[in-house]
Amino acid sequence: MLRFAGKRALAALLVLFAISVLVFLIFFATPGADPAARIAGRNASQETLQQVRESFGLDKPIYVQYLVMMRHLFVSRDLTSFVNRGSEVLPQVWAAIPVTLSLVIGAAVLWLVLGITMGVIATAARGTAIDPIIMIVGVIGISLPVYWLGEVVNLITQSRLHDSVFSWVPPLGYVPLSDGVGPWALRLFWPWVTLAVLYAGIYARVLRSEMVGAMNEDYIRMARAKGIGEWRVLLRHALRTSLIVIVSLFGLDFGALVGGAALLTEVVFGLQGIGKLTYDSLTNFDLPVILACVLYAAFFVVVANFIVDLVYAWLDPRVRHV
Amino acid sequence: MASLAVLILVVLACLAAPLYAANVAHTDAFASNVNGTYTLNGVTKPVLEASTEGLGLGVNPIGPTWNITTFFLGADNQGRDVFARMLYGGRNSLFIGFVSAVICCVLAGIVGVVAGYFGKGVDAVLSRAMDVLWAFPVLLLAICLSVVLINTTITVGPITLTSSSLLLPILIIGIIYVPYVARPIRGQVMSLREREFVQAAVGAGAADFRLLRRELLPNVLPTLIVFLPLMTAINMLTESALSFLSIGVQPPDASWGTIINDGVGLLYTRPMVAIAPGIMLAITAVALNLLGDGVRDALDPKARLRGSI
Amino acid sequence: MSEPLLDVRGLSVSFRTRSGLVTAVDGISFQVGPGEVVGLVGESGSGKSVSMLSVLRLIDNPNCVVGGEVVFQGQNLLELDDASLRRIRGQEIAMVFQDPMTALTPVYTAGWHISEQIRAHEKVSQRAAMDRAVQLLESVGIPNAADRVNSYPHEFSGGMRQRVVIAMALSCNPSLLIADEPTTALDVTIQAQILELLRALQKEFGSSIVLITHDMGVVSQMSDRVLVMYGGRLVEAGPRRDVMRDPLHPYTWGLMGSIPPTDGTRATRLSAIPGAPISPADTDRDRCLFAPRCRFATDSCRPEPALVAHKPDHSDACVLPFGERPALRLQAISPLGVRA
Numbered sequence: 001m002l003r004f005a006g007k008r009a010l011a012a013l014l015v016l017f018a019i020s021v022l023v024f025l026i027f028f029a030t031p032g033a034d035p036a037a038r039i040a041g042r043n044a045s046q047e048t049l050q051q052v053r054e055s056f057g058l059d060k061p062i063y064v065q066y067l068v069m070m071r072h073l074f075v076s077r078d079l080t081s082f083v084n085r086g087s088e089v090l091p092q093v094w095a096a097i098p099v100t101l102s103l104v105i106g107a108a109v110l111w112l113v114l115g116i117t118m119g120v121i122a123t124a125a126r127g128t129a130i131d132p133i134i135m136i137v138g139v140i141g142i143s144l145p146v147y148w149l150g151e152v153v154n155l156i157t158q159s160r161l162h163d164s165v166f167s168w169v170p171p172l173g174y175v176p177l178s179d180g181v182g183p184w185a186l187r188l189f190w191p192w193v194t195l196a197v198l199y200a201g202i203y204a205r206v207l208r209s210e211m212v213g214a215m216n217e218d219y220i221r222m223a224r225a226k227g228i229g230e231w232r233v234l235l236r237h238a239l240r241t242s243l244i245v246i247v248s249l250f251g252l253d254f255g256a257l258v259g260g261a262a263l264l265t266e267v268v269f270g271l272q273g274i275g276k277l278t279y280d281s282l283t284n285f286d287l288p289v290i291l292a293c294v295l296y297a298a299f300f301v302v303v304a305n306f307i308v309d310l311v312y313a314w315l316d317p318r319v320r321h322v
Numbered sequence: 323m324a325s326l327a328v329l330i331l332v333v334l335a336c337l338a339a340p341l342y343a344a345n346v347a348h349t350d351a352f353a354s355n356v357n358g359t360y361t362l363n364g365v366t367k368p369v370l371e372a373s374t375e376g377l378g379l380g381v382n383p384i385g386p387t388w389n390i391t392t393f394f395l396g397a398d399n400q401g402r403d404v405f406a407r408m409l410y411g412g413r414n415s416l417f418i419g420f421v422s423a424v425i426c427c428v429l430a431g432i433v434g435v436v437a438g439y440f441g442k443g444v445d446a447v448l449s450r451a452m453d454v455l456w457a458f459p460v461l462l463l464a465i466c467l468s469v470v471l472i473n474t475t476i477t478v479g480p481i482t483l484t485s486s487s488l489l490l491p492i493l494i495i496g497i498i499y500v501p502y503v504a505r506p507i508r509g510q511v512m513s514l515r516e517r518e519f520v521q522a523a524v525g526a527g528a529a530d531f532r533l534l535r536r537e538l539l540p541n542v543l544p545t546l547i548v549f550l551p552l553m554t555a556i557n558m559l560t561e562s563a564l565s566f567l568s569i570g571v572q573p574p575d576a577s578w579g580t581i582i583n584d585g586v587g588l589l590y591t592r593p594m595v596a597i598a599p600g601i602m603l604a605i606t607a608v609a610l611n612l613l614g615d616g617v618r619d620a621l622d623p624k625a626r627l628r629g630s631i
Numbered sequence: 632m633s634e635p636l637l638d639v640r641g642l643s644v645s646f647r648t649r650s651g652l653v654t655a656v657d658g659i660s661f662q663v664g665p666g667e668v669v670g671l672v673g674e675s676g677s678g679k680s681v682s683m684l685s686v687l688r689l690i691d692n693p694n695c696v697v698g699g700e701v702v703f704q705g706q707n708l709l710e711l712d713d714a715s716l717r718r719i720r721g722q723e724i725a726m727v728f729q730d731p732m733t734a735l736t737p738v739y740t741a742g743w744h745i746s747e748q749i750r751a752h753e754k755v756s757q758r759a760a761m762d763r764a765v766q767l768l769e770s771v772g773i774p775n776a777a778d779r780v781n782s783y784p785h786e787f788s789g790g791m792r793q794r795v796v797i798a799m800a801l802s803c804n805p806s807l808l809i810a811d812e813p814t815t816a817l818d819v820t821i822q823a824q825i826l827e828l829l830r831a832l833q834k835e836f837g838s839s840i841v842l843i844t845h846d847m848g849v850v851s852q853m854s855d856r857v858l859v860m861y862g863g864r865l866v867e868a869g870p871r872r873d874v875m876r877d878p879l880h881p882y883t884w885g886l887m888g889s890i891p892p893t894d895g896t897r898a899t900r901l902s903a904i905p906g907a908p909i910s911p912a913d914t915d916r917d918r919c920l921f922a923p924r925c926r927f928a929t930d931s932c933r934p935e936p937a938l939v940a941h942k943p944d945h946s947d948a949c950v951l952p953f954g955e956r957p958a959l960r961l962q963a964i965s966p967l968g969v970r971a
Contacts, residue, residue, distance in 0.1 A: 015453065015454060015457045018450075018454040018457075019454060019457060019458055022454060022455075022458065023458075023466060026466045026467060026470055027466070027470060127693070139608055139611050139612065140604070140608060142607070142611065143555065143559075143603075143604045143605075143606075143607030143608040143611060144600070144603075144604050144607075145559055145562055145563065145566075145579075145582070145600055145603055145604070146563075147563060147566050147582070148582055148596070148597075148599075148600035148603070148604075149600075151582070151585075151586060151589055151596055151600075152597065152600070154589065155589055155590065155593050155597075158590075159589075159590040215691070216691075217733060218728060218730060218733035218734055219733060219734055219735055219736040219737070221689055221691070221728070222726075222728060222734045222735065222796075223736065224689055224691075224720065225687060225689055225720055225721060225725070225726040225728075226720065226721040226725075226747065226748040226751060226799070227717045227718065227719070227720035227721030227722055227748070227751050227752060228717070228721075228747065228748075228751050229717060229751075230713075237736045240736070240738055240739075241736060241737065241738055244738075255457070255459050255460075256459060256460055256461070258459055260459060260460055260461030260462070260563065261461075263461060263462075264461075264563060264566070264567075267567075278462075278465065279567060282465065282469060282567060282568070282569060283568065285469065287469075290465075290466070290469060294462050294465070294466055297459055297462055298457070298458060298459065298462070301457065301459050302457060305457070315738065316737075316738060317737070317738060317783045317785075318737060318783070318785050
């Protein structure tokens with residue numbers, strides 16, 4: 001198992017490296033505009049452009065530029081924004097990370113619990129009316145644009161029903177965990193629910209489909225022949241083997257979540273996470289900030305995938321020897 | 323199938339946008355109409371009416387009239403007819419979603435087949451490239467590309483892409499999802515390659531290209547066809563997200579995403595501007611997903627795809 | 632025979648399909664005595680597996696209709712409540728399936744599987760169950776049992792995995808073991824080992840075995856009695872020696888004839904039973920189901936012939952005159968002189 005983890009860690013590092021190269025190429029090497037102009041933002045003065053060129057080594061060969069960029073990001077950590085007159089990028093990113101983590105991990109836990117529970121119930125109740133209902137909920141879940149759903153939630157909780165049913169909903173924004181679990185969770189409640197609703201449906205569907213397939217396998221029949229009760233067969237045998245698919249699906253989705261849905265949710269609910277930071281810098285075309293955000297988000301995703309790989313191997317012993 | 327009917331309805335409605343705008347609602351969906359008026363039941367009133375909220379100082383666009391002849395869903399803050407605009411926006415959303423899905427499936431088909439069939443070195447290179455591309459969170463990648471390309475004009479040979487071209491979102495979205503489709507295709511080709519009929523053909527001395535066309539393609543095609551509605555739905559949602567973030571479809575063009583974006587400012591007063599396009603998106607995506615399910619069941623009930631499953 | 636361990640009376644299994652009721656098992660009756668090995672022989676589709684699966688009610692199909700009685704330890708298993716049925720499964724009647732590759736949930740170790748079975752029926756600690764698992768693995772001939780108990784199913788070879796399954800099946804000392812084609816998915820050399828193992832264990836534990844197979848060779852090695860099924864019906868039943876030496880039913884002649892002889896004249900062509908096995912969807916059941924393929928069929932093969940004991944304890948379902956059977960059997964040999 002250790003060797004497996006080691007190999008996976010190496011693969012993760014390589015992927016990070018490749019992503020950094022890709023991001024770099026996108027920002028520095030796409031044809032059409034002068035990279036200096038991009039970084040310096042709109043309407044930059046000539047001297048700003050010159051500063052940019054020096055700071056990023058834009059007159060040097062491309063791989064040197066890459067190394068310079070990496071140095072700014074990780075070694076000297078002095079990446080500054082030119083649009084916002086020299087404000088340092090990295091502290092902003094650093095402050096935004098806990099927000100995104102809170103949002104993403106909380107939502108993930110919620111959707112996994114919800115999705116798995118619904119999936120197990122749908123399997124146990126297969127053939128009855130509950131089955132198609134859960135399927136429909138799942139399809140609707142993945143068809144709703146997440147930002148739109150967030151706005152609708154806001155509409156209801158902040159405006160329309162704010163004075164009656166939802167008076168306990170605080171105004172939009174984030175409160176750090178250090179200020180107390182209550183306020184922290186309260187402000188994250190609706191963002192969590194919005195994200196969870198989206199994903200819980202698919203997970204229920206996928207799990208149900210996997211489990212129903214598993215229930216037709218020989219080893220389920222064998223388990224029954226051993227005299228084991230039906231619930232234990234369902235949970236210990238069918239669910240356990242089906243979780244493997246869920247885990248790998250989760251790996252894919254977590255990446256999409258961090259990079260996408262989480263970003264949109266942060267924007268809609270006013271949470272100052274990496275997604276919101278990216279969005280704000282989008283409207284300004286503040287390239288250094290975007291660059292840093294994208295790289296840190298990608299870093300998240302790669303780490304998450306690495307953890308998912310480990311969990312996968314723990315769940316499915318057949319994979320460990322690969 | 324109900325989903326197909328719904329889909330056709332939506333598509334037709336959106337295609338008919340110009341007809342509706344010109345003949346039914348008599349409105350221009352794109353020009354600013356701040357001082358415009360509308361007529362209902364013989365009474366003519368301004369489109370942006372005095373606000374009754376707060377101190378009564380600002381102006382609000384009117385809400386839905388629920389009258390199909392004029393301002394069915396109300397006006398936005400530029401005085402434009404939301405319903406007409408939504409129909410126009412739908413054309414772009416559907417167009418971008420569908421064309422990028424086609425591009426994605428075609429490219430993924432090529433990549434998947436080549437990687438799966440030739441294996442070894444070719445596969446290694448292609449698979450690593452796909453992995454890297456996919457490891458990049460999808461929306462972030464789209465954001466990066468859009469940000470960089472949106473304000474520039476690219477000239478590649480005879481093709482010139484201006485920043486307002488619809489081709490840009492189409493290409494970007496089409497490309498970023500290629501790994502998603504290519505991976506199952508590659509897996510399928512690899513297992514097909516081991517099957518007897520392929521080995522028999524190889525043994526009979528069939529040339530590579532002939533093999534690809536005759537044996538592999540007919541088996542891979544149904545998978546791609548199943549992916550098409552699925553990817554259209556996913557791409558539509560992605561495009562709308564990008565447009566919502568103002569880096570997708572650029573004004574003066576509209577898409578459902580841009581209209582929702584417009585509607586955010588009016589959310590608490592005139593929610594319909596933001597809600598209606600979202601509902602249209604949801605309905606279309608549900609119909610596409612169900613269609614994909616149906617097509618998959620018809621073509622290959624054993625296939626297991628992610629997405630709508 | 633003394634009080635039978637398992638008494639199957641008129642067992643029938645049908646499936647409701649879109650095209651009507653499909654009969655898989657058509658009212659079979661037989662008994663299994665304590666410590667007896669019964670071989671249930673037939674082609675694919677003869678209903679042999681389905682019949683034994685329905686004894687333990689393991690068919691998970693809502694469209695399955697089971698009729699008749701299966702009496703075990705004085706109770707009709709087909710009408711037993713779920714809790715009592717669970718008690719019998721694994722503890723009194725155990726099953727071994729055909730494909731060892733898919734019989735064990737891949738994410739748990741061999742020891743876990745065995746201890747799960749033990750702990751489902753007996754109040755023992757995890758530790759005690761694991762110790763017993765190790766002993767059981769040893770008794771089925773798995774080397775290094777103490778280590779192997781922590782191995783996963785995919786880490787065993789086919790034959791070893793089947794041994795694990797057998798160990799698991801015998802872990803609670805069942806009085807009846809149902810083995811559904813236990814060697815079909817294994818290499819020929821391993822087959823002999825597994826059969827040998829089953830025989831040794833049967834002698835040691837004293838359990839009865841119902842051995843389902845399509846292979847006459849397997850039957851001849853192990854069984855005390857032989858039941859031949861065709862089209863969901865029993866066509867011949869009797870002690871092994873009698874059935875193997877003097878088979879009475881034309882179908883059994885065909886089965887015997889298709890075994891390549893290992894001595895005597897070398898076969899230049901193997902005889903096969905002409906035609907195809909009856910499809911369960913065929914609804915014309917009021918006749919001998921083998922008649923379409925039987926060269927001795929006459930009009931008296933309709934209606935369905937009853938199972939008649941022409942000799943004590945050796946019965947068959949054929950209307951051909953009993954005295955003429957040996958002569959007719961010789962005729963059934965192909966003209967190329969293959970020994971039947």
